[in-house]
Amino acid sequence: MRRSAMAVMLAGLLTALPVAAGEITLDGEPVQGALVTGTLTPGNGALEVDGRPVQIAGDGRFVFGLDRDADERTELVAEWPDGERLRRALDVASRDYEIQRIDGLPPSKVTPSEEDLQRIRREAAMVREARRRDDPRTDFTGEWRWPLHGTITGVYGSQRILNGEPRRPHYGIDIAAPSGTPVVAPADGVVTLVHEDMFFSGGTLLLDHGHGVSSAFLHLSAIHVAEGERVRQGETIAEVGATGRVTGAHLDWRMNWFDRRVDPSSLVPPMPGS
CATH class of the missing domain: 2.70.70.10 (Glucose Permease (Domain IIA))
Known part of the structure; x- marks a missing residue:
């Protein structure tokens, strides 16, 4: 049984749709002393913070810390099984201490x-x-x-x-x-x-x-x-x-x-x- 012209056209459109790019979403602002949480989408990727591997939960959630004297810049690098990579540099706000x-x-x-x-x-x-x-x-x-x-x-x-x-x-x-x-x-x-x-x-x-x-x-x-x-x-x-x-x-x-x-x-x- 041959597919209808509408089904063929729909299949072609679906094939042509771009695959959604991986994303890194952060909760809160990166500042010295902060515990930063975020989500990796999709969650089957790998993540490094300043070259250090970070564990990813099944739902894509992750966490990392910035210490008291963290540098003004920290780098996140994500990679997914299909080879897609995402590099994201974060500006870290400094603090004054008593x-x-x-x-x-x-x-x-x-x-x-x-x-x-x-x-x-x-x-x-x-x-x-x-x-x-x-x-x-x-x-x-x-x-x-x-x-x-x-x-x-x-x-x-x-x-x-x-x-x-x-x-x-x-x-x-x-x-x-x-x-x-x-x-x-x-x-x-x-x-x-x-x-x-x-x-x-x-x-x-x-x-x-x-x-x-x-x-x-x-x-x-x-x-x-x-x-x-x-x-x-x-x-x-x-x-x-x-x-x-x-x-x-x-x-x-x-x-x-x-x-x-x-x-x-x-x-x-x-x-x-x-």
């Missing part, structure tokens, strides 16, 4: 001994290993919440001067609260590290949110979850403390994309009452 002076710290916490340095290196290696995780979970998507409400006493990126000596910048958000105040999960995640007493950070807890995104909660007095445990947003995971290198009780909440340190405050609404 200078924060903290006095009254024990001298041993500012200038550790050789024995303490060895301990610090061991603990840092544990944290680096936990942050290498690259799960396919997409817990980083959706709305985030503060792990507790309180007075913000330290902000991301600030240059710290400890006992009068310039030191590394601060990479977290410090929230003052009494010891024992509950700390909740800001998003779904899996517990990847629990340590009762690290040299600098005291009671330390890491949550993995998928695709290399992780949260760290420092100076805790108690931890209520175990490594490997799946937690849900809003679930109590720990309690505020004054452990490690501190001058008072508070939570230091930090976030990473692998080894890039990002600003947790960029993911949550303003602190209530601030």
